[in-house]
Amino acid sequence: MKPTSPNPQPERSGVGTRPPPPASPSFSRLFRPALRYCGVYAALWKNSVAREMSFKANFLLWILVELLWFAMQLCFIGVLYLHTEHIGTWTQWQVVLLIGASHFVQQIFQAFFLINCTNLSELVRNGKLDFLLLLPVNTRFVVSLRQVDLGAFVNAASAIAVMIYAARQLQLAPSAGQIAGFLALCAAGVMIHYSLMFLLASISFWTVRAQGIVWGYYNLFNVARLPDEAFGGLFKALFTFALPMLLVSNVPVRLLADKLSSPGPVLLLLGMSAVCFAVSELGWRFSMRRYTSASS
Amino acid sequence: MKKYWHVINIGIQNSLTYRFNFLARALFGLVPLIAMLYVWQKIYAGKGAGTSVGSYSLAGMISYYLLITVVDALTAVNEDDWLIAADIKDGNISQLLLKPIDYLWYRLCLYLSGRLTYLAVAFIPLALFFACFRSYLEPPADGVALAAFLLSTALTALLQFFMSYAMAMLAFWVLEVSTFIFILYAFEYIASGHLFPLDILPRGLEQALYFTPFPYQLYFPVSVYIGKAAGMDLLRGLLVQASWVIAAYGAARFAWRRGIKHYSAVGG
Numbered sequence: 001m002k003p004t005s006p007n008p009q010p011e012r013s014g015v016g017t018r019p020p021p022p023a024s025p026s027f028s029r030l031f032r033p034a035l036r037y038c039g040v041y042a043a044l045w046k047n048s049v050a051r052e053m054s055f056k057a058n059f060l061l062w063i064l065v066e067l068l069w070f071a072m073q074l075c076f077i078g079v080l081y082l083h084t085e086h087i088g089t090w091t092q093w094q095v096v097l098l099i100g101a102s103h104f105v106q107q108i109f110q111a112f113f114l115i116n117c118t119n120l121s122e123l124v125r126n127g128k129l130d131f132l133l134l135l136p137v138n139t140r141f142v143v144s145l146r147q148v149d150l151g152a153f154v155n156a157a158s159a160i161a162v163m164i165y166a167a168r169q170l171q172l173a174p175s176a177g178q179i180a181g182f183l184a185l186c187a188a189g190v191m192i193h194y195s196l197m198f199l200l201a202s203i204s205f206w207t208v209r210a211q212g213i214v215w216g217y218y219n220l221f222n223v224a225r226l227p228d229e230a231f232g233g234l235f236k237a238l239f240t241f242a243l244p245m246l247l248v249s250n251v252p253v254r255l256l257a258d259k260l261s262s263p264g265p266v267l268l269l270l271g272m273s274a275v276c277f278a279v280s281e282l283g284w285r286f287s288m289r290r291y292t293s294a295s296s
Numbered sequence: 297m298k299k300y301w302h303v304i305n306i307g308i309q310n311s312l313t314y315r316f317n318f319l320a321r322a323l324f325g326l327v328p329l330i331a332m333l334y335v336w337q338k339i340y341a342g343k344g345a346g347t348s349v350g351s352y353s354l355a356g357m358i359s360y361y362l363l364i365t366v367v368d369a370l371t372a373v374n375e376d377d378w379l380i381a382a383d384i385k386d387g388n389i390s391q392l393l394l395k396p397i398d399y400l401w402y403r404l405c406l407y408l409s410g411r412l413t414y415l416a417v418a419f420i421p422l423a424l425f426f427a428c429f430r431s432y433l434e435p436p437a438d439g440v441a442l443a444a445f446l447l448s449t450a451l452t453a454l455l456q457f458f459m460s461y462a463m464a465m466l467a468f469w470v471l472e473v474s475t476f477i478f479i480l481y482a483f484e485y486i487a488s489g490h491l492f493p494l495d496i497l498p499r500g501l502e503q504a505l506y507f508t509p510f511p512y513q514l515y516f517p518v519s520v521y522i523g524k525a526a527g528m529d530l531l532r533g534l535l536v537q538a539s540w541v542i543a544a545y546g547a548a549r550f551a552w553r554r555g556i557k558h559y560s561a562v563g564g
Contacts, residue, residue, distance in 0.1 A: 061475035068482045076491050083349040083496060084339045216324030223331050230338040235330060 048148040088229025100163035102225035102249035111152035121204030188273040189248035195276035307409030322418035350496035371453040380464035437523030448517040458544035468555030489515030
């Protein structure tokens with residue numbers, strides 16, 4: 001377990017305590033909260049950097065672990081393609097691109113959200129959520145973004161390197177629009193991972209040991225890195241419309257590799273990410289009503 | 297001997313507390329497996345009817361994964377390494393050192409009771425899953441294969457446990473062992489046959505893997521069951537597996553003895 005500061009108080013930076021400037025009230029009403037949250041988030045970042053840097057060897061080792069697992073997945077694809085030319089219409093380098101993209105999405109999710117989602121059950125169990133509830137910011141905001149996993153950015157960079165290599169092998173020359181679209185769809189994928197994981201973590205308000213459930217979500221990442229064409233029937237429906245793992249990285253890669261025949265999947269991914277976020281917000285509000293502080 | 301029965305008993309009660317965790321683990325664990333079966337089906341479909349990958353037909357490949365699931369459910373170490381490391385780090389072993397029990401046997405009992413509970417909880421979902429694929433399940437090649445399979449599965453369980461135990465001993469020297477556990481686990485994951493049968497690898501690579509303990513952690517018992525290892529190969533395999541068990545046991549004992557000298561009872 002990485003140690004956490006017992007009483008995070010990054011909000012004492014002074015932003016938000018000044019009275020609003022009298023000049024243009026509409027301007028300030030619009031931007032002041034946003035600015036305030038930016039200030040809060042910057043303070044959270046500073047905390048995380050300080051925390052990570054106090055365990056340097058561990059920080060490097062975790063990067064190594066992730067690199068190793070990434071390499072193992074690529075090896076696995078290498079082995080599969082020793083025995084076949086294509087899975088559905090997916091060729092070897094397209095699947096490598098897919099693995100890279102799914103690793104990229106997963107690492108960005110990990111950078112911003114994962115530790116915070118897994119910590120939620122701990123916060124409920126020992127009652128530390130009390131402190132966060134008392135802070136004058138949106139509780140979901142601070143619960144979701146409290147810690148930043150800096151190593152994950154390094155791993156996301158390794159995923160980008162693999163994607164560039166695969167794109168060269170495929171002789172792809174994506175336009176700026178395609179790359180922007182790809183990134184936007186990746187962001188939608190990150191939102192899906194975050195919303196679903198946060199929803200699962202909210203179950204910890206019912207059973208205190210929800211880590212097993214959160215851990216179980218890790219298995220779903222395995223589905224996200226496989227080509228969608230392999231699947232059919234109920235499995236495909238489940239992982240497209242209920243837990244949209246088959247959209248998260250497949251759709252961005254299809255956009256990048258010119259494998260989209262219609263804009264349908266893109267719209268579906270964007271729609272599903274909005275739905276997932278809305279459902280997780282509802283679930284969060286519903287769960288919060290059950291919170292009865294553990295220790296005090 | 298009697299005291300260890302008590303340990304097993306307590307272990308079962310303890311793990312039953314987390315039965316929903318076990319159930320979630322079993323259910324979520326099926327997802328990548330099903331995904332894998334879909335991918336293989338697609339690969340075989342793309343190659344045309346009646347083709348094979350390595351020496352596996354589609355049915356053979358599916359039954360391979362089913363058997364891996366069985367052996368894995370019987371032998372996987374799921375949290376024992378973490379718990380052992382936590383015992384050492386938090387100083388919990390101090391009170392265990394004062395008791396007339398051996399920590400290694402104590403932990404082995406807890407591991408066995410964890411496996412028993414897992415099987416009890418996961419039995420229904422696994423049985424339902426296997427019922428769907430029953431046409432692919434074949435009986436073992438012959439009586440000898442069955443006996444050897446059971447023996448080899450038991451050895452697999454011991455090997456898995458001793459290796460995890462030895463790894464967890466690192467907690468005497470470093471604060472955070474999870475990175476090391478994950479590194480070992482990454483190699484186990486790919487080289488033990490969890491992801492794909494090892495004999496679809498290029499020949500040289502497969503042979504090289506047999507010099508590591510990893511194939512004996514999962515692949516070997518399955519290859520015995522489907523009759524890939526028979527006669528002299530079987531005998532040699534069992535001997536090598538037993539040697540790895542003894543080596544892992546030795547490493548576990550050695551690391552413990554060195555560690556306990558180093559131990560300073562933090563928090564105890």
